[in-house]
Amino acid sequence: MDELLEWRKEFPSLENTVYFISHSLGAMPRRTRDRLNEYADMWTTRSIRAWDEGWWEMPRSVGNLVGKIIGAPENSVVMHQNVSICQSLILSCLDFSGRRNKIVSESMNFSSNLYIYHAMEKRGARFVTVPSDDGITINLEKLLAAIDEETLLVSVSHVLFRSSFIQDLRALAQRAHEVGALIVADVYQAAGTVPLNVTELNLDFATGGSVKWLCGGPGAGYLYVRPDLWATLEPGATGWLAHKHPFDFVVGPTEYADDIYRFLNGSPNVPGLYAAMSGYEIINEIGVENIRAKSIRQTNKLIELVEEAGFKINCPRNSSVRGGTVVVDVPNGQPVSKELLRRDFLVDYRPGAGIRMAPHFYTKDEELELIVREIKTILETKAYEQHSVAAH
Numbered sequence: 001m002d003e004l005l006e007w008r009k010e011f012p013s014l015e016n017t018v019y020f021i022s023h024s025l026g027a028m029p030r031r032t033r034d035r036l037n038e039y040a041d042m043w044t045t046r047s048i049r050a051w052d053e054g055w056w057e058m059p060r061s062v063g064n065l066v067g068k069i070i071g072a073p074e075n076s077v078v079m080h081q082n083v084s085i086c087q088s089l090i091l092s093c094l095d096f097s098g099r100r101n102k103i104v105s106e107s108m109n110f111s112s113n114l115y116i117y118h119a120m121e122k123r124g125a126r127f128v129t130v131p132s133d134d135g136i137t138i139n140l141e142k143l144l145a146a147i148d149e150e151t152l153l154v155s156v157s158h159v160l161f162r163s164s165f166i167q168d169l170r171a172l173a174q175r176a177h178e179v180g181a182l183i184v185a186d187v188y189q190a191a192g193t194v195p196l197n198v199t200e201l202n203l204d205f206a207t208g209g210s211v212k213w214l215c216g217g218p219g220a221g222y223l224y225v226r227p228d229l230w231a232t233l234e235p236g237a238t239g240w241l242a243h244k245h246p247f248d249f250v251v252g253p254t255e256y257a258d259d260i261y262r263f264l265n266g267s268p269n270v271p272g273l274y275a276a277m278s279g280y281e282i283i284n285e286i287g288v289e290n291i292r293a294k295s296i297r298q299t300n301k302l303i304e305l306v307e308e309a310g311f312k313i314n315c316p317r318n319s320s321v322r323g324g325t326v327v328v329d330v331p332n333g334q335p336v337s338k339e340l341l342r343r344d345f346l347v348d349y350r351p352g353a354g355i356r357m358a359p360h361f362y363t364k365d366e367e368l369e370l371i372v373r374e375i376k377t378i379l380e381t382k383a384y385e386q387h388s389v390a391a392h
């Protein structure tokens with residue numbers, strides 16, 4: 001008996017679709033609509049007073065809901081709009097003019113992050129990426145060896161978005177600190193499906209967002225900064241919310257807030273934060289350990305079914321280093337994924353990887369069989385061809 005299936009009634013999208021897209025867009029909780037109405041009611045009835053009655057605090061109060069999921073201490077997570085902003089904000093604290101000016105990352109880090117680090121080359125950074133040997137994993141020894149006394153920042157994904165490979169954050173944080181570097185982990189593809197604790201891992205920064213496993217929708221990214229670092233960091237990408245006394249509107253250089261608000265910039269995305277809260281509450285209520293146990297069972301089963309069908313797996317086979325996504329490389333993967341979408345089987349496709357499919361806590365076992373059978377049928381009947389033609 002799978003008790004987590006009780007949650008299905010809380011997610012209306014599951015009634016009409018076979019939902020395997022939680023690595024990209026988690027299903028919307030039913031109660032999110034009420035939360036968005038609450039936002040509209042606040043705006044209508046409380047107007048300017050809403051700021052004092054919760055809106056101003058939301059970057060931190062909502063951050064605390066995420067903080068519980070990723071093991072961050074109370075009041076050490078602040079909400080922004082997305083990961084890209086959070087990463088840029090971290091980089092804006094760093095000085096690349098000295099000998100210690102290296103950023104070390106993996107070539108399979110999320111593309112947005114890679115673009116942002118390359119952009120730092122104009123500010124004097126040396127950007128080094130460790131390539132993948134097999135298109136799925138990053139060799140830990142090679143990544144550790146790239147981190148040296150000239151490294152200012154180590155920036156890694158916890159779970160690689162393309163292949164679902166889990167990196168060893170503990171070893172990476174240890175190495176970064178041994179040589180005097182800082183470490184940021186993008187935990188977007190882990191939070192809500194792979195347990196993690198930023199405090200125990202001794203991370204300096206963590207970034208992520210809400211669109212995926214957290215079922216929080218777009219517009220709510222989060223930034224964790226290790227509290228004992230706050231006083232040493234002065235973001236260049238700043239704004240009035242980061243000022244110690246924002247309502248004094250003083251002229252001259254900023255005086256940074258002592259708390260996590262020093263890592264804010266301008267007005268928060270209030271509706272995005274309302275939308276995100278229900279997903280966080282549900283994930284906290286279920287517990288990521290429970291989600292992970294089910295995810296391992298179902299992703300193992302999915303891999304078995306995919307291999308029985310004769311398709312190639314493009315993610316780790318060993319569940320201890322695999323996140324919540326299974327990546328399947330079938331011929332004509334992109335048009336096949338389009339045909340799956342047309343048939344209400346929700347997946348996506350990434351070039352160089354294949355079709356990404358993710359069961360989540362609300363997935364029924366029979367849906368694993370349904371999706372593999374549907375891929376087989378689409379291939380056998382060549383139903384994908386209409387999309388190949390459309391693409392030309």
Ligand SMILES: Cc1ncc(COP(=O)(O)O)c(C=O)c1O
Pocket residue numbers: 081082083084085110112157159161186187188189208209221
């Ligand atoms: C690991 C990872 N980081 C970041 C992002 C997205 O970044 P942003 O929040 O800036 O859109 C994604 C996916 O969209 C991702 O998988």
